Amino acid sequence: MSKVRVVLPFHLRNLAGVSADLEIEIAGAVTARAILDAIEARYPVLRGAIREHGTLQRRAFLRFFACEQDLSHDPPDAPLPEAVASGKEPFIILGAIAGGSTSK
Amino acid sequence: MSGVRVLVGTKKGAFILTADGKRDKWEVSGPFFAGWEIYHMKGSPVDPNRIYASQTSGWFGQIIQRSNDGGKSWEVPGGEPEKGPEGFPQGQSNKFAYDTEGPDGKPLTTHQWYDGTQHPWEFKRVWHLEPSLTERDHVYAGVEDAALFLSKDGGTSWKELAGLRGHGTGPKWQPGAGGMCLHSILLDPWNPKRIYIAISAAGAFRTDDGGKSWKPINQGLRSQYIPDPKAEIGHCVHHIAFHKSKPNTLFMQKHWDVMRSDNAGDLWTEVSGNLPTDFGFVIDVHAHEPETIYVVPIKSDSEHYVHEGKLRVYRSKTGGNEWEPLSKGLPQKDCYVDVLRDAMAVDSLEKCGIYFGTTGGQVYGSSDAGDTWAPIVRDLPAVLSVEVQTLK
Numbered sequence: 001m002s003k004v005r006v007v008l009p010f011h012l013r014n015l016a017g018v019s020a021d022l023e024i025e026i027a028g029a030v031t032a033r034a035i036l037d038a039i040e041a042r043y044p045v046l047r048g049a050i051r052e053h054g055t056l057q058r059r060a061f062l063r064f065f066a067c068e069q070d071l072s073h074d075p076p077d078a079p080l081p082e083a084v085a086s087g088k089e090p091f092i093i094l095g096a097i098a099g100g101s102t103s104k
Numbered sequence: 105m106s107g108v109r110v111l112v113g114t115k116k117g118a119f120i121l122t123a124d125g126k127r128d129k130w131e132v133s134g135p136f137f138a139g140w141e142i143y144h145m146k147g148s149p150v151d152p153n154r155i156y157a158s159q160t161s162g163w164f165g166q167i168i169q170r171s172n173d174g175g176k177s178w179e180v181p182g183g184e185p186e187k188g189p190e191g192f193p194q195g196q197s198n199k200f201a202y203d204t205e206g207p208d209g210k211p212l213t214t215h216q217w218y219d220g221t222q223h224p225w226e227f228k229r230v231w232h233l234e235p236s237l238t239e240r241d242h243v244y245a246g247v248e249d250a251a252l253f254l255s256k257d258g259g260t261s262w263k264e265l266a267g268l269r270g271h272g273t274g275p276k277w278q279p280g281a282g283g284m285c286l287h288s289i290l291l292d293p294w295n296p297k298r299i300y301i302a303i304s305a306a307g308a309f310r311t312d313d314g315g316k317s318w319k320p321i322n323q324g325l326r327s328q329y330i331p332d333p334k335a336e337i338g339h340c341v342h343h344i345a346f347h348k349s350k351p352n353t354l355f356m357q358k359h360w361d362v363m364r365s366d367n368a369g370d371l372w373t374e375v376s377g378n379l380p381t382d383f384g385f386v387i388d389v390h391a392h393e394p395e396t397i398y399v400v401p402i403k404s405d406s407e408h409y410v411h412e413g414k415l416r417v418y419r420s421k422t423g424g425n426e427w428e429p430l431s432k433g434l435p436q437k438d439c440y441v442d443v444l445r446d447a448m449a450v451d452s453l454e455k456c457g458i459y460f461g462t463t464g465g466q467v468y469g470s471s472d473a474g475d476t477w478a479p480i481v482r483d484l485p486a487v488l489s490v491e492v493q494t495l496k
Contacts, residue, residue: 011139
């Protein structure tokens with residue numbers, strides 16, 4: 001059983017009624033699909049808000065990040081980095097935004 | 105003690121404005137669902153404490169919210185965590201799945217796109233929620249891309265009334281500038297099988313069998329911007345309204361033109377009369393006078409703000425054609441706001457109250473049928489919708 005940390009964007013935290021990062025337990029391989037399945041089971045209010053109903057495709061303006069990598073276009077059943085599976089690094093769900101940089 | 109509760113949907117959250125029957129002192133609560141677009145909120149006529157809200161976002165999609173205490177607290181229907189080893193059937197209150205097969209077995213797959221090609225139907229958001237007149241847990245949803253859905257479990261799950269898209273003209277419907285939205289739903293209080301709806305830009309439709317089959321009701325409409333100005337469908341209807349005592353008399357604010365029908369939409373005649381411009385979005389009817397109607401003329405479809413920098417509601421006491429401007433208490437200089445299609449409502453207190461919200465974030469109210477106005481609140485986000493509940 002892996003304990004995975006998940007960071008939700010502001011509006012989804014409000015919708016789920018949580019104030020901090022989620023801690024999700026995953027049995028088996030830690031993949032984006034497994035994390036999202038677990039989140040939606042615990043917080044049904046988020047169904048359809050991260051992935052489309054039916055197709056389970058990522059909503060167009062959301063992105064998945066971990067370990068400074070954009071994982072949005074990776075296959076949903078691809079194993080996530082070990083640092084995510086071990087809980088060292090969070091799996092980040094965030095709304096797509098344009099422009100900006102922290103390094104000048 | 106009587107009172108009113110005004111439900112305001114804005115670009116960045118919902119607000120509830122309450123007052124007693126005098127309607128001179130207001131309490132503002134909110135924002136609810138801060139940061140989200142609230143396209144519409146409406147209370148159940150059966151149980152005024154039951155309010156439905158459409159919460160939407162380009163990022164996160166559609167959420168349906170429901171209150172059972174007059175808007176003090178809210179819940180997503182069916183949004184509770186699963187319990188027990190088996191769990192229980194979860195609601196999917198934001199799942200609006202189109203029927204892909206019409207009532208006659210023909211596929212319902214595409215509508216007309218802006219460039220004239222066919223385009224798949226794609227759910228985008230709920231524009232309008234219309235609670236049943238008789239059942240607390242029944243509520244209709246008008247959505248973009250245009251379709252009508254019904255929930256019989258308080259918004260927990262939704263089923264399309266596919267006869268509307270399936271009656272034959274669906275592939276010819278096309279989006280207006282604001283998208284292809286089903287924005288108006290009128291439930292006939294005297295005939296539970298009769299419903300009117302309107303779509304931008306397809307036109308108005310009526311069912312007389314509870315939603316199984318539908319008829320376009322657009323005869324008499326003239327729209328210069330479509331290839332056939334007298335077409336059966338394709339008209340950009342902005343809003344329709346009726347008085348509950350006379351549901352066969354319909355009033356319409358079309359893209360351009362204010363119209364009326366006295367035969368349940370079978371034939372429309374223009375009643376724009378002496379309006380300074382007949383482009384606009386809202387239209388509503390006095391609570392006690394079925395021939396007294398209200399519009400807010402907007403300068404043009406290229407300039408979505410009021411005419412001459414003056415915010416004026418126009419009232420006709422003759423069911424159209426003869427209009428008088430109502431401006432006392434409204435800005436008459438340097439005002440360039442719009443009033444969107446679902447952003448006007450009337451209460452049913454003895455002296456009819458009227459309310460409307462602007463894209464500038466003001467909500468104005470009149471407690472004397474429009475003779476005088478006062479701002480209830482001035483600095484909200486852009487107002488998308490206004491509904492009012494009369495509490496007795």
